[in-house]
Amino acid sequence: MRVGVVTFPGTLDDQDAARAVRLAGAEAVPLWHADHDLKGVDAVFLPGGFSYGDYLRCGAISRFAPLMEELIPAAKAGLPVLGTCNGFQILCEAHLLPGALTRNAGLHYLCRDQGIRVENNTTAWTGQFTEGQEILLPIKHGEGRYVADEATLAELERDGRVVFRYIGGNPNGSLNDIAGICNEAGNVVGLMPHPEHAVEELTGAPSVDGRGFFASILRKLVTA
């Protein structure tokens, strides 16, 4: 199985993302922002960082990258895509996911280990979790406050597209405690927390709950 890991100028967690993919037993394929080439990967991981320095607006410039011109139609056609942090912001800017991520309510960048509840285990990236499972993942962002208009929120809630919710305190003021969402088909998932920083005992967060994301996608690809 081949999982693409995208690097934009200013992407930071690409090394971690690639490592997490490898540890799960898949091949991590580097994808370069300036190429019109998805290299035939089976799934794509958009990692966090400050692509283009977060200039203009987080993710606003990245969505126009040549690679995104390939990725957007592929995702609409069902290619599994996971965006974390800046990757989530890019997915929203690219309209693959609804809503937007705005400045944290506390106005500070916040790095902490955060409790999260898995609300939907039917997406491409959450199949190995149980519904309602509580996991621990790091968050690290200044602009992770999820907002959307009332109709969109109601739709997300009604259709079970709120995939993750913060528990034990909302760190950034996200509406409905939303930590992550998916598209209608469930192949595109975005979340602010970082599963790739919670896959090893020795390093990163004091949890290996991030492994579930990679186990889920591999399982999905194998059985597909």
Add this chain to the structure above:
Amino acid sequence: MTVDSVKRASQSPDEHMPYAELGMKEDEYQRVKEILGRRPTGSELAIYSVMWSEHCSYKSSKVHLRQFATKAPASEALLVGMGENAGVVDIGDGWAATFKIESHNHPSYVEPHQGAATGVGGIVRDIMSMGARPIAVMDSLRFGGLDQPDTRRVLPGVVEGISHYGNCLGLPNIGGEVVFDPCYIGNPLVNALCVGLLRKDQIKLATAPGPGNKVVLFGARTGADGIGGASVLASATFEDESHAKRPAVQVGDPFMEKLLIECCLELYQADVVVGIQDLGAAGVSCATTELAAKGTGGMAVDLNLVPLRDPTLRPEEILMSESQERMMAVVTPDDIPAFMAICEKWDVPATVIGEVTDSGRLVMTWDGEVIVDIPPGTAADEGPVYQRPFHEPAGQAALNTHVELERPADLRATLLQLLGSANLASREWVTSQYDRYVRGNTVLAQPSDAGVLRISESMPGASETTRGIALATDGNGRYAKLDPYAGAQLALAEAYRNVAVTGATPLAVTNCLNFGSPEDPEVMWQFAEAVRGLADACKTLGVPVTGGNVSFYNQTGAAAIHPTPVVGVLGVIEDVARRVPSGFTAEGLRVVLLGDTADEFGGSEWAHVVHGHLGGLPPRVRLEQERALATVLTTAATRGLLAGSHDLSDGGLAIALAEACLPKGIGATISLPGEDTFVDLFSESAARALVCVKPQHFAALAELCARNEVPCYGLGVTGGTSLVVENAFEIPVATLRETHEATLPAILG
């Protein structure tokens, strides 16, 4: 506007030059004239004035700093010592670490956010210029009293600046210090440390050899930011007034720096760099003179080719600009196409601005006229050297007089008072604004005693090594105020101990020496004593100084800050999986105190918090015991005996016990070994650590201690939800946590 060319300078020998406005002394200016055999041009004066400034030339500190070399212990680990952009240390298996700490104190007071941010940016470029990939940062911060209004202006800005720049670069922030003391009001200290990794055989140096090789300026365009107020600009001779009001604080662009990092690493990998230097203080002046002085000796530069953000900049301004995110490389003509292609891939502007010559002269032109023609070494290496007078401060003896302070009856209240005090309370408000996880190699970060990083995944090709590195910074201005010789040694001892408690072996030292004005003989005495103390202690502990930085003039009016030598120690751990976590990691572990406790409260946190008193003498320096303790800690870690550990320092055993309960919320029941419970709990005697071991490992640890003559006291057992000190008090861990965590948010919001 006519340019002040060399030809013009020769024809107008008596023209007045604004050397005094540039901070240059009359005799220094005369020396420039002697060197050149004529008056300097405006551009030459710009170069000499910045290169001979205190900041760049170390003219007041040089005579003292030499001790770091003359007293340096023999060390097989040291690959590159002082004098380069940063020291390089052999960490084994073919890998090397390079690290350095540097101050950005004054800019951080003027403009906290950009001042601190560009402090991080500058030290990261120093590390890059050694050929390394930067892998982590730390910061050592000092502010005025937590309750003083200006602290609420400066601190949030500084933290946000470090947070924004470091996070944007993708470098984990793995530790440091935050200290509050009214002596730093108006003079905050922002000391930033960066550590990088490289293959031992791929060290890059700041040198420009090989006539015909090209000089490439790459990175951000040059702007008018960072030109000092007391610069050529301030002189009416060169500029009109509107130009003179430009900001003296640089503005950082971490996105450009991130691109520069990746670009440089690819340039190194492609092996297209002969020599490299970052542009920091004194910008193009510093990079060209230093590269030329260390290379073949000559360089020809066309300043018109420097890409500008502001096309109206004059050559003097280009030479003095401290615009951030710029590097200068020396590249063979054959490699230029490959070099440029890599820069283009990363969207990093790069321009050939000159070439290496064998003329022995640094020659610069502007609009076809020669405006600089100097022997580069005279600017880079042969600046003035001062033997500043120094003497013990008038009040020193009185300060050192012991005053008996009333000791408390309620030790429980004392512990909670200290635990919630500004300097001992949780740093979470600050550290939660830093990304400690990025790059995925952080094994330990704050609030651990030292940061620990895994090497194997930090660079391509390192997967074979099991090694890790540990880093800690420490400093105690109160100790140094009481006795700068001992204070510097205690700072080293604490950083050394903090590295050892993680299981790593301390290898090398970097330092940032923060002092008041060198023109004050009493401050100069503090400086001389601190350097002598640090050099002596480095020799005893066998850890060489690899580099660092001196920051003088941290002073408002006659009031200088406490002398504040901040010491960083780097250590290596052979198997990073054997690192020892901080605190009580499980129930049912034996709690053990290593080291002896004496009645030592001079400069202590207790005297400071409870009595607002600073006097007497700091704790006795016990270097031999530190060394033995480190041997016990690292040996025990290697053998897998330690389940957790924690250094004893500010606030003594009481604070160490409380902090050890917090990470996992595990309490302990303790019985103290000494006769005086207060002394046992709050003394700040050096060379001590708290560890916990599985019961079956206690005998082996005790035997190891006996063999190394380290006193070892079984204090009790971990478990329960309270910290119980028999015959003294019981405090629920929840209460400890609440007290510890409430203080900073209550004031900073």
